[in-house]
Amino acid sequence: MYQSQYFIPTLKEIPNDAQMPSHQLMLRAGLIRQLAAGVFSWLPLGYRVLKKVQDILREEMDAIGGQEFLLPALNPKDIWEQTNRVEAMGDVMFHIMNRDNLVLAPTHEEIIAYHASQSIKSYKDVPQIWYQIQNKFRNEPRPKSGVMRGRQFLMKDSYSLDATEEGLDLSYEKHSEAYHKIFERCGIKFFVVGASSGAMGGSKSQEFMVENPFGEDTCAVNYESGYSSNIEVAISEVEPVGKIENCPEMEKFATPNAKTIKDLAEQFGLEINRCAKSVVYVVDSKVVLILMRGIDELNESKLQSFFGTNQVRPADDSEILNVFGANPGSLGPIKIKENIQVFADNLLIGANGLISGANEDGFHYKNIDMERDCKIDGYADFRTVLEGEADTISGNPLKVVNAIELGHIFKLGTKYSEALGAKILDENGKEKPIIMGSYGIGVERILACVIEQNHDENGIVWNKGLTPFHVHILGLGYDKSENVQKVCNELKVNLEKIGLEVLLDDRKERPGFKFKDADLLGIPVQVIIGDRGLDENKVELKYRSSGEKIEISPTNIVENLTKFYEI
RNA sequence: CGGGGUGUGGCGCAGUCCGGUUAGCGCACUUGGUUUGGGACCAAGGGGCCGCAGGUUCAAAUCCUGCCACCCCGACCA
Numbered sequence: 001m002y003q004s005q006y007f008i009p010t011l012k013e014i015p016n017d018a019q020m021p022s023h024q025l026m027l028r029a030g031l032i033r034q035l036a037a038g039v040f041s042w043l044p045l046g047y048r049v050l051k052k053v054q055d056i057l058r059e060e061m062d063a064i065g066g067q068e069f070l071l072p073a074l075n076p077k078d079i080w081e082q083t084n085r086v087e088a089m090g091d092v093m094f095h096i097m098n099r100d101n102l103v104l105a106p107t108h109e110e111i112i113a114y115h116a117s118q119s120i121k122s123y124k125d126v127p128q129i130w131y132q133i134q135n136k137f138r139n140e141p142r143p144k145s146g147v148m149r150g151r152q153f154l155m156k157d158s159y160s161l162d163a164t165e166e167g168l169d170l171s172y173e174k175h176s177e178a179y180h181k182i183f184e185r186c187g188i189k190f191f192v193v194g195a196s197s198g199a200m201g202g203s204k205s206q207e208f209m210v211e212n213p214f215g216e217d218t219c220a221v222n223y224e225s226g227y228s229s230n231i232e233v234a235i236s237e238v239e240p241v242g243k244i245e246n247c248p249e250m251e252k253f254a255t256p257n258a259k260t261i262k263d264l265a266e267q268f269g270l271e272i273n274r275c276a277k278s279v280v281y282v283v284d285s286k287v288v289l290i291l292m293r294g295i296d297e298l299n300e301s302k303l304q305s306f307f308g309t310n311q312v313r314p315a316d317d318s319e320i321l322n323v324f325g326a327n328p329g330s331l332g333p334i335k336i337k338e339n340i341q342v343f344a345d346n347l348l349i350g351a352n353g354l355i356s357g358a359n360e361d362g363f364h365y366k367n368i369d370m371e372r373d374c375k376i377d378g379y380a381d382f383r384t385v386l387e388g389e390a391d392t393i394s395g396n397p398l399k400v401v402n403a404i405e406l407g408h409i410f411k412l413g414t415k416y417s418e419a420l421g422a423k424i425l426d427e428n429g430k431e432k433p434i435i436m437g438s439y440g441i442g443v444e445r446i447l448a449c450v451i452e453q454n455h456d457e458n459g460i461v462w463n464k465g466l467t468p469f470h471v472h473i474l475g476l477g478y479d480k481s482e483n484v485q486k487v488c489n490e491l492k493v494n495l496e497k498i499g500l501e502v503l504l505d506d507r508k509e510r511p512g513f514k515f516k517d518a519d520l521l522g523i524p525v526q527v528i529i530g531d532r533g534l535d536e537n538k539v540e541l542k543y544r545s546s547g548e549k550i551e552i553s554p555t556n557i558v559e560n561l562t563k564f565y566e567i
Numbered sequence: 568c569g570g571g572g573u574g575u576g577g578c579g580c581a582g583u584c585c586g587g588u589u590a591g592c593g594c595a596c597u598u599g600g601u602u603u604g605g606g607a608c609c610a611a612g613g614g615g616c617c618g619c620a621g622g623u624u625c626a627a628a629u630c631c632u633g634c635c636a637c638c639c640c641g642a643c644c645a
Binding site: 009014018019034036037088089109138141144216408440480509519528532533 | 606645
């Protein structure tokens, strides 16, 4: 490819509205352009890389027996109504104004289940793995970070159909292995976390994560021990609060200026973890009290799975006053005005010597014994893991990091097959719903993550597998020197002959300009050809990742690059 | 949806507070010339309904009102 004829609009300056390095570089290197918030055009150079990612996805999906579909983005709304997801998706789903019976698909479980219901009738017809690489539409309230979160985005989504739980386990395992291979081949450093399945009813779910400051998920990890978990479900080894000896009788005391646990601990010289924090939530319209250690934060995901509902929210001040007869800052488990359920975090099991609000403004109790003085309806893990706590595998400190969700594998179960009547007969002629799994990868996110992990101050550093071109020939003084032209073109032909993709910078630009652009584009090897070297029968080979340059005779380049690309 | 910010040529910005020459600068673009191994220089050019719509005024990029778009923080995120 001649660069003078190829559309690669590079930018010298960083576009004002790009914050994330990969976003900046994708714009600067001419891979993408933004069309609207969360909507991007892929330019030729970017699309070349995107296609290479898709090739890897196809190869690995085919390798586990996946069959590629292309499902429509326009979907009949009534199919989505059968699973109640028009309502569940709410504003996230795009609706069509002048054709009300159609919607834009944000995912494809329903359509897969629909087709399965038509044609998959027997246990002999499964297992099936169906996948596609296709645009998804989600009306994100706030698109951000370039292609990281868009309103239209490419997803590799696949779905497994099985007759038995064991079959699902196998399909799930196959996907897990395929995903590992995919991300490894893309050269991404990632980790896998167990994720909260929330109230959606699936049994097992794991997310493939990439540590990144712009990531929207939070995970607790220890790379050495291999512990990694979404903060929504993360656990750690923490000493319970426990008992003190000879805990005296409970005693009320005045705390007029202590509104927070911190105030309380500081003003009265108390141990912060014996100051029990009272968190008030409304769960399915009922007010509940959760007691936690003073230092801990309630984890809403854990609360949701404990109660099996996602209808949870913090109680507001008037609800609190109503139930407790006191305001936040003086709440506790003792003598609550209304009869409500009280739960406590596991770390408070058997604890005594606790301090908590008296449900009377400006007063607290001390010497509270959970068993002696409180009526607790249940204990569970409600807390959010904190940085530095011991991981449950090695006991070494956990790191709490931001992460990008690249992929998600999910044992769905029968929710969609039941709703859409996707049923099969088993060996005994008994009708059963198909057991489904759902597996997704954000295709454009792969690209962004690769750039996040592989760039320097000069630009992108592509790996051999994803680079848009294998070799970047820089013809210095190309427009002037017939010799440079001759050597460049011969080399281009010879490299293409052995299957390498070549970008030849034949533009009428000064050398410095070409060097800067080449580093920005980030093709792994640059072959620098100019009269100065050719006079001594030398050209220069520069490796983008190390910056290392070697001088070499033009006749040895093909051999050298054959080795480099292991052809 | 709440809070904050920004809209001026393809990109990056100044000008707006305090209304008043012909709307300016750098990059990019066109032409000519000199240059040519890490984003050259000189000269001459082309390109703007100053986000949109109203309003105030003799006069609006500038003041007022409404709307729109985009970015950031938060809420949300199968």
